[in-house]
Amino acid sequence: MMVFKNADIYTMDHKNPHIADGYIRTENGVITAVGKMKDYQKKQDETERDMKGRILMPGMMTTHSHFYAQFVRGIMADLKPVTNWPQTLTRLWWRLDEKLMPEQNYYSAMLGMIEGVKAGTTLYFDHQASPGAIDGSLDLLEKAAREVGVRAALAYEVTDRGGSEGAKAGIHENVRFIKKMKQNTDDTVRGMFGLHAIYSVGEETLEACAKEGAAIDAGFHIHIAEGYEDVAECYRRYDESVVSRLLRAGILNDHSIAAHGVFVTEEEMELLRDCGVTVAYNAQSNTNSGVGIVPVVPMLNKGVHVALGGDGYSADMFRELSVACMLQRLKSGRPCEFTTEQTYQVAFDNPGRLAEKIFGRKTGVLKEGAYADFIAVDYDAPTPICADNFLGHMLAAFSGKVAMTVINGKVVCENGKCTFVDEEKIFAECRKQAEILWKSIGQE
Ligand SMILES: [Zn+2]
Structure with missing residues (x-):
């Protein structure tokens, strides 16, 4: 006691x-x-x-993080300039995550967690991507979480960009880890079922994820409508909206996370509300990527569970919340937009509600x-x-x-x-690992 x-x-x-x-x-x-x-x-x-x-x-909470993304800070690699969202993925993130090796997954997570706890972030809903080192990647994040002492729900993002073998390996990693965590008696680390986004996950893989996830009552964690390309590709392929397609597949429910939602329509907001999914709002990342401002206030007014996320961009959720609030005022042109009650909902009540579904008890209070x-x-x-x-x-x-x-x-x-880890030693290793990673993507 x-x-x-x-x-x-x-x-x-x-x-x-x-x-x-x-x-x-x-x-x-x-x-x-x-x-x-x-x-x-x-x-x-x-x-x-x-x-x-x-x-x-x-403590502050992030309902959408990417521990794997930490080594991008100050990146020195030969990257072509990026002029739109798909290029941000193909010229930066997908080149970087494909080269991540187990040591880099572990040290990148340690960096994200150490900076997070220093900034007062106690809970993380993380989305991992390392197509060159999928198997066991969530175990390395778990190890980091236990060493630093954070509460985390970890998911691996399934995608078809590496072909069906890569997709199968991603599904296997999610299922294996969720089952392993269900047998664990402490409730600091949990598994969720990650998918990248509808435009990078084909129909067959989507159905396989839905089936495997439902069989173990998993919460899903997926990006939705972060760029307009996601919306356009969904209409081209399925002739329906992203939210509607994911609902039909069984991916969106009250213990799942839909990250972003920059381009959701009024009709989709109602669907998001009715299924009870948590929408992770990542203001700084959206600003940095230039994709747009999420219609958070209309969503909250309709009763959608919008919750603060960092998207791997920042571990300091106080700063994130400040930008989150300002962007809503800029979007609406009204200084009274994003009320105190809505700030409370996004920062504490909605992340805490999701935590209760995934971990078993309330947090954020x-x-x-x-x-x-x-x-x-x-x-x-x-x-x-x-x-x-x-x-x-x-x-x-x-x-x-x-x-x-x-x-x-x-x-x-x-x-x-940090109480339990030697951060100087870890940061020294992070610098080494980041350099290896930068060289590996710069030499292409
Ligand atoms: Zn993300």
Whole structure:
């Protein structure tokens, strides 16, 4: 048992949003009590951590990440300029992921996770791609997750771009890993069933994924309508929309993720709402790729479960949320767009709801029975702060101020240093592995 005491707690629980001088008790990875210090009594064999008045809040979550993409930072390889979305895939991502070897999959994941926990990100729904090293790739990500101490749902993206053998290997990796994780007694790592996108997955492979996934009650994780080419190809091949085709295949349900949705129609929004799928909104990545702005506010107004994602672009979900909010205001031309309630839904409620489906318990909220996934923030508010304006302070100032990250009741990062891993040693190896990878794609 561990207690985090003398904390200024913002719970994200509408019934009990703020405890000015409080404590959180954790046991076996779960919150067993959240209360006021005046009611606190130390129990026997209990370890105490004095938070000295720091803010405690739920950890940040990403419902769409790519650990494999981390070595693209500062890439020095001979890459032709990219002028549209399909070229971004063929000239950068698909050249890069095809060369990833097991060591690079592992170290790239370690980099993504270490930077994530330092930034206060506690939960990751990851989508892996390494066509040259498919078998066992999710085990390497699992190893990294356990070493750093993060909560993660891992999927391998099935695609037909490497022919039917590659697709079969991807399906096998998903099924094998999901089954393995179902037998695991701890609930920090889970498997999901990944598919790349409808334009890179043929009909036969799509049907095979749906069948294999349904047999093990898997949640799926797929990109939808990230570029307009996805929409056009779906109409050309099936004469129907992306969402409609994926629904008919059985890929979209209440424990699945559809990432992006830049080009979804009003009709598709209603289908997304009705099936209960989580739509991962990746504002910085969409901006960087120049694909467009996801119609998040219309989706939220219709009741679609939109949740924050990073798409491998950023591990700092505070910064991501700030851009997410600003883009919606830019798109609509209205400074009041993307309300406080919608910010809460996208950052906490909807990712937490998905976590409950995949891992079994709530997260994104500090209350009894939820996972003990939370962060301490070093923030001496220069203007009044309370439950009603907390998210305003958070959006403006919390990026870079995470003092402690707790996942499953364990302090995995404190004062900018990871607890369980030697990050200097790992980053030195990351630099080596990134260089090998860059050379391998530059020599083509
Ligand atoms: Zn993605």
